[in-house]
Amino acid sequence: AQSVTQLGSHVSVSEGALVLLRCNYSSSVPPYLFWYVQYPNQGLQLLLKYTSAATLVKGINGFEAEFKKSETSFHLTKPSAHMSDAAEYFCAVSAPNDYKLSFGAGTTVTVRA
């Protein structure tokens, strides 16, 4: 079975500061990993995905994530936070030949002016 753990339910950053959201996964097979963002009253929007190609994955809105097998991690970063980055972020995992996504508990990001 696959699962993810997101460390930190809330992260507060200053505008222009680094955003770092942590995700660790557990999987018995090489996983597919995803980061989704949810803005208030909206659905889940894909930020980026890892599906066994390059370990450093670039996504939308300046976000990127690095797959580290040795650490079973897939942390999400953005060098410089913008006010519009305030949202909830979800890490998700699936296994090859598996249809379902297993989500982490989510991390809420607030950005201080």
Place this chain on the structure above:
Amino acid sequence: EPEVTQTPSHQVTQMGQEVILRCVPISNHLYFYWYRQILGQKVEFLVSFYNNEISEKSEIFDDQFSVERPDGSNFTLKIRSTKLEDSAMYFCASNPTGTNQPQHFGDGTRLSIL
């Protein structure tokens, strides 16, 4: 850009009543999903659907739940006799080819059981 659309955005229902949540997946997608998120909890997988049949379901998806693709565009989730604990945000998702491809989500239906 094509979107997954869900209706209604908010549904209020009396306990014990049947409710149908509706979704229109992206038109060229073949795999459809329902997830739910109880307030303050994780997003949980309910069911996946392909070629007019369920391909996978979770233990949450018991006999009270059913899914259907009644025509070429809609995908529905029915809860036969709602319980208070069914109150949650329900998300529909779709993707072109099942595994490996990202799932595209709708904005969700907030279901409130009174």
